[in-house]
Amino acid sequence: MNEGSPADLPDDWSVSFFDDGFAATFGQMGRYDSTADEVDEIASLLGLPPGARILDVPCGFGRHAGPLDACGYEVVGIDMAPAQIEEARRRWPGIEFSVGDMRQPPEGPFDAVLNLWSSFGLLPSAEEDLQALAAWRRVLAPGGSLLMHLTTLERAQLRYRRGDELVSVNTAEVGGVLEETHCDWSTGVI
Template sequence: MRHEPQRDTSRGNLLTDSPELYEARFPDPERIAGRWAEDVLRRYGAGPRVLDIGCGTGRDAAYLHGAGRTVVGADLSTVMLEYAREHHPGPEYRHADLRGFDLGAFDAVVCLDSALLYCHTNDDLDGFLTSCRAGLAPGGLLVAELRNGAFFLGRTELLDTPTVDAFSRHGTVHRSTTTLSLDRAAQLLRRRRVWSADDGSPPVEQHSAWRLLFPQELRHFLTAHGFTVLGLYDRPGPRTEPPWRAGDDAATTVDADRLHLVARLTG
């Protein structure tokens, strides 16, 4: 429901070059991601100042703004930020890299749709958490939604076999063929995606990757940066099947392919 990697991919990345295509490919008409984030923030008593880091097209930041919060949406893609300002006004949108940022003081940092996993190295992750700690008020919350590295321990059903998706925008059908593979040495889940369209444009091949973080590894990093983990569970959430609905209770398992994290700055 959000954008591609947390790096400026303004050349050769179909979706970050064309945010309206991103929203067509990943529609969220019920604003499930924003509603889930707001539910977590309310449940854990977060204050009104929220940073949505890796905000993409701004849908979720705008939802949180509409819920009465003072929101800054930050992203590394200038194209996404321009789109967000025009189509999802309300928040203040700022250019920033999640691996190191200084955007003011907040009561909560929200990082959805695996944006955190574009921290590919330990230094990247330390930079993100150091920035969160510096920007959060005492007792502030970190809320994240991401892929679960533990899911890929012994499981291969999502790997090495191409999957094909298609959607239509203004009469043009866009198709993507996506293949996921593991880079075990780097602890990365790599994605190769080839886009094609029926308008005669040439195919576009894109490569990206997510860091695979395991639950205990994630707890260790958070504790080292002064956070106490309040919740770490696999479902329900905005990208699970079935997706989160208001009133759902969090599971106590961390076995499925998504992780949902709630941590409080206490150190």
């Protein structure tokens, strides 16, 4: 393994990565500009009546939970990063947000579970990813929906890989922020 590769990260890397500067940095990069359209698409895909219970996991700073709550849904958000939960509570004080592990969601039942913005596959192992899926299934109401936003290894390869290298490193400046992406093709870790 190359020194400094994503596979060298500690299991709790996300707590420090999603710190209090994360939202501001990604906001400057324009990554949240489509939030209103995304919320409209989520509501359309789910087709749930007002009052339906939705679990947003991980919820980050509540960028989807807040607007969905404003649409009349009862939203609960959990995230491992205390800074994100603190910001979510500040922005939307009427919503239940808590620091928590996606493998241990709050008690349901929920009419829908949302896992958005390619937030699946962040756990230390595939077995733990499966634990999260099983936990979400347990808290879904009968007939409830799991809505996930995912990317694929093939899509990442088209975007980042330039040959047959084992690790691709790409840098781009977006909105004045320098972003560096490391893609380890042998492990599938980005």
